[in-house]
Amino acid sequence: MDSRKDAPRGQLALVSFADSANSDALARAIQTLGISVKRVDNDAWLREPRVEDHVVVLLGSSYPRTSVLSLLRARSAPRVLGAFLSAAVAGDEELFSACVDFFGWPCHIVELSFRITRLFDSGTRACSASAEADVLDECLPLQMLGRSPTLLSALEILRKFARCEAPLLILGETGTGKELAARAVHYVGARRDHPFIAVNCGAIPDNLLENELFGHERGAYTDAREQRTGLVERAHHGTLFLDEVDALTDKGQVTLLRFLQDHEYRPLGGRDGRKSDARVIAATNADLGTLVRQGRFRKDLLFRLQVLTVTLPPLREREGDVALLAEHFLRLLSARYGQGQKMLAPETLAWMAMHAWTGNVRELENLLHRHYLLADGPVIHIPEDGAHHGAPVSPAIAREVHFREAKAKAVATFERAFLEALLVEAGGNISLAARRAGKDRSAFRRLLHKHGLQLAVRQPAA
Known part of the structure; x- marks a missing residue:
């Protein structure tokens, strides 16, 4: 499939707070979708934002957050699609709640087409529902590129799993595309209009895990000067992707298991429990069965995670x-x-x-x-x-x-x-x-x- 034929036609303004190499690459990628790109100076855009109806804003590791947020929250603000480069920006829920949609750059051309489709669709219905469906139907195989029987077999399993809501465990060696597979399941499934939140379990210190997942109320601890939304709440109606789930400590496993049992959680310092129907997709390159036998991974947590399981083939087996x-x-x-x-x-x-x-x-x-x-x-x-x-x-x-x-x-x-x-x-x-x-x-x-x-x-x- 040629992704360009189903992409919305029109013009986008591109405002960049990132380096020129990434800005130029994003502009070229948008143009391959048949959309003209108008480059707008970021300072000029902050002074006079109504340059175009549809704007893509690329955010690097440093940008005037207060000014950008103020502009996005204004009543006269244009429809904005946010693109981010850094992990710091990726965790800014206030910023993303003010955008029509957001994505990480660089990304696959199909995801870019899907995001821009939503940007146009949010105000002008510039593309038809059938065209969007065509893009979504092709999203899975295009993200996981390949023609080998071993890969196609895994893709067919993923396509079926995308139609249901049960927890999914994706297995595979390092570099086989486990996060790509999780994203494909999300964007092909019914949750595609809601957030996909990715978490690297090995990167979160044990003492911060509950805070990251469930958030906290103001005053929950000494430095909690304001309320913070957790990843579980941000993934409500969407997908929570837990990469390297084998890296969770005993305490972290108990924390996750408690949420998986009834999808209830309580922010730190909060009095009442809350619900999140986030679909959980976990991934690992470890043999969890062996870890269970060694006493390093909870058997009950494994049962909760592997309701559905798929193994991605290594590249050497993809003829x-x-x-x-x-x-x-x-x-x-x-x-x-x-x-x-x-x-x-x-x-x-x-x-x-x-x-x-x-x-x-x-x-x-x-x-x-x-x-x-x-x-x-x-x-x-x-x-x-x-x-x-x-x-x-x-x-x-x-x-x-x-x-x-x-x-x-x-x-x-x-x-x-x-x-x-x-x-x-x-x-x-x-x-x-x-x-x-x-x-x-x-x-x-x-x-x-x-x-x-x-x-x-x-x-x-x-």
Whole structure:
């Protein structure tokens, strides 16, 4: 399916409080949907917001929150679709409640089409219900790109699970796309018009878990100067996605189990219980059955979570999908960086088809991201050992070589991996990468030359 045919036509204003690379990439992505983009200076927009009826506001890690909130709450405010880059912005429920809808950037083109459809639909009904349904019908397979029988089998299971409300447990190795699968279930199902709230269970300290999930009342503890809404309440009528659920401590497991039993909770400092009908989707790359036998995971919690279960196949078991995914990622990178379409050399594709891909789709995406920026022409050549840069030297190998030689190899491996990661982070900008590395630009260029890292991007004048 071509996502562009069902997207709403018209014009959007794009206001950005983020870096130019992400702003340009978002503008190009919107334009691929057949929508013209009018770039508006953020200061001018804050002074005179009625530039267009439909506005996409991209928020980075730093923006004038008070001014933006004041504008969005004004009666004359335009319809605004919020896009965020940072985790700090992602947790700002006040901001999002003032927007028509919101999403994290970068995102899949299908999710972007769906969000913009809702923006247009909120005021002008610019797209038909059937067109929206077509986008939703195709959302699942397009987010989980692939044609292999193993993936298609998992997708069919997910499609069926999207029609019901029971808790779902998604299993799979790191990088297989568990959060993508959870989002697909949400957007294909009846809850698509309500929030999808993702929580990384391993990132929340044990003493803050109840506060994050259930919120608190003003004065609940010393620093609770105002009421705060918890993630469970924000996910009401929507989906609460619990990633790395195996990372929950004993206390955290009890807290979650108590909510799953009757969907009741009580904010810290609150007197009365509340209800949330959020659908819970959990994900893990661990064997929860083994953890139960070891006494590290509660059996009753596992029973509650695995009412429905699906296992996503690793990339090495998805015959033919590597080439398809590589083409897809290279197309996205071309749109993001504007360096033109690039393709993989035949010998690179050959070894990729046989590679173990222990990091799965995420490993493939990161590898292509790095080498797309480093390629000095339209054809990307990646040596087979290029997928192993930065891997530690095993003790068995280390014993077979002289210490000085082993140290030199380890330093060279570190330098190359560090430089590649830094260049990717800096979007190929050598001057910016050199500053972040704390090195003179000429010295940084010598390091690049030493490791054979040549860039095809034009650098700004010094």
